[in-house]
Amino acid sequence: MERELDFERPIADMEKAVQKLKNLTGDQKSDLSDQLDELQKKLIERKKEIYDNLTPWQTVQVARHPQRPVVHDYIDLVFSDFIELHGDRCFGDDRALIGGFALIGSEKVMLIGHAKGHSVEDNVNRNFGMARPEGYRKALRLMHLAEKYNLPVVTFIDTMGAYPGLDAEERGQAEAIARNLTEMARLEVPIIAVVTGEGGSGGALGIGVGDAILMLSHSIYSVISPEGCASILWRDASYNAHAAEALKLTSKSLLELGVIDEIIAEPPGGAHADPQRTADEVKTVILKYIKKISSRSPSKLVSKRFEKFAAMGKFTS
Amino acid sequence: MPWFIKAKTERDSRTKLADEMWIKCQQCNAHVFKQDFINNLSVCPKCNWHGKITAYERIGMTLDVGTFKEINENIRPDDPLSFVDGKGPYREKVEQARQKTGLNESVVTGLGKINGTFIVVAVMDFRFLGGSLGSGTGEKILLGANYSYDHKLPYIVFSASGGARMHEGILSLMQMAKTCAGIARLNERKIPYISVLTDPTTGGVSASFAMVGDVNIAEPGALIGFAGRRVIEQTIKQKLPDSFQTAEFVLEHGFLDMIVNRGDLKKTLSYVLSFYNR
Ligand SMILES: [Zn+2]
Numbered sequence: 190m191e192r193e194l195d196f197e198r199p200i201a202d203m204e205k206a207v208q209k210l211k212n213l214t215g216d217q218k219s220d221l222s223d224q225l226d227e228l229q230k231k232l233i234e235r236k237k238e239i240y241d242n243l244t245p246w247q248t249v250q251v252a253r254h255p256q257r258p259v260v261h262d263y264i265d266l267v268f269s270d271f272i273e274l275h276g277d278r279c280f281g282d283d284r285a286l287i288g289g290f291a292l293i294g295s296e297k298v299m300l301i302g303h304a305k306g307h308s309v310e311d312n313v314n315r316n317f318g319m320a321r322p323e324g325y326r327k328a329l330r331l332m333h334l335a336e337k338y339n340l341p342v343v344t345f346i347d348t349m350g351a352y353p354g355l356d357a358e359e360r361g362q363a364e365a366i367a368r369n370l371t372e373m374a375r376l377e378v379p380i381i382a383v384v385t386g387e388g389g390s391g392g393a394l395g396i397g398v399g400d401a402i403l404m405l406s407h408s409i410y411s412v413i414s415p416e417g418c419a420s421i422l423w424r425d426a427s428y429n430a431h432a433a434e435a436l437k438l439t440s441k442s443l444l445e446l447g448v449i450d451e452i453i454a455e456p457p458g459g460a461h462a463d464p465q466r467t468a469d470e471v472k473t474v475i476l477k478y479i480k481k482i483s484s485r486s487p488s489k490l491v492s493k494r495f496e497k498f499a500a501m502g503k504f505t506s
Numbered sequence: 507m508p509w510f511i512k513a514k515t516e517r518d519s520r521t522k523l524a525d526e527m528w529i530k531c532q533q534c535n536a537h538v539f540k541q542d543f544i545n546n547l548s549v550c551p552k553c554n555w556h557g558k559i560t561a562y563e564r565i566g567m568t569l570d571v572g573t574f575k576e577i578n579e580n581i582r583p584d585d586p587l588s589f590v591d592g593k594g595p596y597r598e599k600v601e602q603a604r605q606k607t608g609l610n611e612s613v614v615t616g617l618g619k620i621n622g623t624f625i626v627v628a629v630m631d632f633r634f635l636g637g638s639l640g641s642g643t644g645e646k647i648l649l650g651a652n653y654s655y656d657h658k659l660p661y662i663v664f665s666a667s668g669g670a671r672m673h674e675g676i677l678s679l680m681q682m683a684k685t686c687a688g689i690a691r692l693n694e695r696k697i698p699y700i701s702v703l704t705d706p707t708t709g710g711v712s713a714s715f716a717m718v719g720d721v722n723i724a725e726p727g728a729l730i731g732f733a734g735r736r737v738i739e740q741t742i743k744q745k746l747p748d749s750f751q752t753a754e755f756v757l758e759h760g761f762l763d764m765i766v767n768r769g770d771l772k773k774t775l776s777y778v779l780s781f782y783n784r
Contacts, residue, residue, distance in 0.1 A: 351713075353733030353741050358751065361761045363712035363732040370686035371718050375694060390670075390679060391713045391732070398683050412670045412679040412710075417737075422672060423592035436675045437587045446586065448676050498687045499648060501680040502641030503586035504611075506578070 194250050196239060200458060203232045236457035243407065246430035248439050249415055251407040252386050256461040258468065259318075260287065260302035260345045263385065266468030267475070268293050268300060274331060276323075280360060283324030285316040285352070286396070288331040293343065294476055299335035301328050301396055302345030305386065319352035322365035325395045329369050332376055341379040341479050344396040349414065351392030366395040373398035374494065377487035381478050383453070383471065384408045384440075385460075400485075400494050401478040402449045404440040405467070407459050410448070411438035448501065450478075531555050533727070547768045556725045556768055558705060560607075561614040561631035564664055568772050569618035569627065577617065578649050581642045582610035589673040596673040599635065607633045611642040612667065615650040617659075621776040626654045630666040632706070637667035639710050640674050644681025647715060651688030651699075660698040660779055661689075665716040669709020682714035689715050698782050700775060703730050703753070703762070721778050722762045723771070724753035731756070 193201045210218075210225040243251065251257070264271045273289040276282040288301035305318035312318075328344075335342045351362050373380060382399030388410030404410060413421075418436060419428035437443075440452045453474050460467040485493065528537045533555035543550070547567055548557040559567075565574050582604070589596040604610060612634040617626055628650045630637045647663065654661040670678040692699045701719025703712070706729035713732055716722075724730060731751035739746055749755050753765050766774045 351732065353737045355738060355742055355744075355746065355750075358731055358733065358738065359759050361717075361759065363730075364717040364761050366713040366732070367682075367686065367715070367717035370683050370714055371690045371693070374683070374687035374690040391682065391710055394679055394682060395713075398687075410676055412675055413672050418591075418672055425592070428592065432591075435587065435589055435591060436672070438676065443676055446675075446677060448680060495687050495691065498680065498684045501684055502644055502677050503584045503674075504581055504640070504642035504645055505584045506581045 194247070194254065196243070196247055197458075200232070200236050200239060203228065203235060207232060233457055236462070240407070240455070240457055240459055244430065245409075245433040245436075245439055245442075246415065248407050249409055249429075249433050251459050251461075252409045254459065254461050255307055257386055258460050258464045259305045259307065259347060259386070261304065261306075262464055263302070263345060263468060263471065264291070264300070266465060267472045271300065274334075275327075277326035277330060279326055280323045283316075283321050283327060284314060285318050285348075286320035286324030286328055288328060290340075291343075293472060293479075296476065296479055297340055298479070299331055299338075299340045299342045300345070301331055301342065302385075303348040303392075303396075305347055316352060318348045319350060320348065320392060320395070321352050321354070321357045322360040322362050325351075325362075325365035325369050328396050329365075329372055332369075332373065332380075336376055336378050339378060341381065341483060342376070343475060343479075344380065344382045344399065346382060346384045346388050346393045346397055346410075347386035347408075348389045348392045349387055350389035351395065366391050369395045370398055374498065375491050377491060379479065379482040379485070379490065380494075381475055381482070383475065384410050384449075385471075389414060398494070398498070400482045400490065400497070401451070403451050403453055403474060403478070404443060404449050405453050405460060405471070406440050406455045408440060409438045410440075410443055411436050446503075529557075532557070549768055554726055554767070556705060556727055558632050558666065560633065561609070561629040561664075564629045565614065565616070565618070565627070567768070568664075568775070569620060570622065573617075573619040574627075575617045577615055577653065578646050579610060579614070581646050583640050583642050583674070585673075586641065586677055587673070587675050589675070591673070599673070603634045607631060609634050611646060612637045612640065612671075613643045613646050615646045617653070620662075620772060620779065623660070623776065623779055625660045625662055625779070626650050626657075627662045627664070629664040630711075632666040632668075635671060637665075637711070638671035639667060639669065639678055639681045639685075639714075640671040641677050641681060643671075644678075644684045647681075647685045648688040651685070651692060654697055654699075655688075655691050655695055658695065658697055660700065660782065661692060662700045662702065662775060663715060663719075664702045664704055665707040665711050666704045667707060667709075667711040667716075669711055679710065682710050685715040686718065689718055696784060698779060700778060702771065702775075704728050706730070708732070708734070708751075717761065721764075723774065724756065724762050724765050725768055725771075726753060726765050728753040730762075
């Protein structure tokens with residue numbers, strides 16, 4: 190593990206011990222093989238224990254882990270034959286939000302996702318997955334193309350938020366997101382949205398209006414970042430953990446609030462501990478929902494999606 | 507009463523009286539006689555600064571007299587997250603807002619007429635938790651759209667909001683998708699939807715129903731934008747000009763059809779709707 194989080198230290202220590210035993214040679218090794226088995230079993234248990242009991246703020250850190258799989262990892266591990274389609278036909282091509290034709294199993298889909306990177310260089314190139322209006326407009330263009338070609342849309346959500354920059358405001362960040370929300374509401378092909386890392390506010394929702402909304406177990410989805418919330422409502426950014434708790438931004442909370450349809454389980458130690466296993470699970474669940482939703486007629490699909498979002502919220506009357 | 511306390515009390519009551527009689531314009535700093543300001547639709551007669559007005563004041567100056575019929579007025583906030591922040595529980599803030607404004611939510615919705623044309627209207631009120639988009643707000647705006655849809659009546663929404671309501675977490679965010687889903691159905695049935703953006707229309711409200719009008723109209727000087735000025739300044743590490751995110755800036759960049767003085771809004775809305783030829 191390249192960068193361990195505080196609460197992952199016990200795991201890292203045990204992993205080192207396991208590695209040490211594994212590195213032994215010959216007789217020494219066979220003598221200690223029972224001990225190795227035991228330690229490995231304990232390691233899995235400990236990982237599970239830690240990851241089953243993450244606080245919301247720890248979950249935020251896992252969701253932002255630099256080694257957490259990003260959309261390009263999923264393109265390799267979940268999909269095959271991805272052909273990227275570029276540009277919004279209006280201003281430019283946003284590398285922070287990508288899309289294209291792809292195969293998942295034998296299903297042809299339109300894949301759209303925020304693109305974070307693992308390295309700083311990669312992240313700078315991708316603007317840390319924070320899209321500009323041209324990103325949202327490209328996404329919408331690809332969704333309309335998917336509608337024309339009768340392909341389900343699969344979106345991968347992983348962004349701190351839409352890019353808060355001068356140029357983004359000038360080119361209508363608000364309008365771009367608003368347009369997507371409006372158009373996605375009536376798109377006549379299935380839309381499956383998967384929150385894989387950070388679901389940051391309007392920038393996440395801009396590709397998130399799905400017939401099925403899924404979340405990886407240690408991803409987050411929130412109206413505002415814990416830091417932003419803390420600085421506004423506590424007037425102190427150090428109240429991050431309080432804000433993370435109050436915002437109810439974990440997958441478990443969102444399931445309880447009726448916002449998402451299903452939690453995709455991550456392996457013990459989180460998605461970054463075993464990207465392949467995570468991807469296999471993601472693939473299985475996406476295919477399940479494609480199968481389920483594709484049976485709906487276009488009019489049924491759109492009316493069910495409307496009902497789904499119309500029912501969201503809790504108020505008194 | 508000792509003289510100095512008496513003098514202070516007199517001074518305080520004089521200041522209070524002055525506060526009641528005069529208003530200081532937030533744009534040109536002129537002191538304007540309050541009654542003149544109100545008679546001028548809460549617009550500064552010296553510099554045309556458009557002050558914030560309440561939802562009912564807006565309804566009073568926009569709809570034909572005696573035609574407004576409120577709908578869904580009992581919808582009010584719940585507390586889905588049992589939210590408590592540094593300043594206390596959300597429930598208390600809601601109660602304070604209800605006491606202060608006499609409103610149940612940050613939007614008032616209803617039916618009425620503009621120069622004889624039947625319409626459905628939603629008017630946000632900034633005094634109620636900064637006009638924030640809570641579940642109740644989203645529900646009322648959607649139900650307004652649904653009424654338009656069912657009865658084929660034009661829908662006019664006046665926005666005045668700082669954005670999503672953090673205290674309702676993800677459910678607040680989902681109101682953006684919910685309200686837009688309502689507007690999308692109006693597009694499908696080809697029912698007019700006019701958005702009037704007033705000061706301020708930012709964050710989650712600008713990034714949902716407020717920006718997707720058939721015609722987007724703003725009041726002069728209104729703050730309109732997605733991200734907050736401070737966040738942007740911190741991100742790009744440069745100072746933004748005063749004109750940034752004003753209605754005039756947004757018009758210049760192509761996201762508004764027009765900027766209309768408050769006194770001309772009713773006439774303009776009526777004229778725009780007269781072109782609906784179905
Ligand atoms: Zn003035």
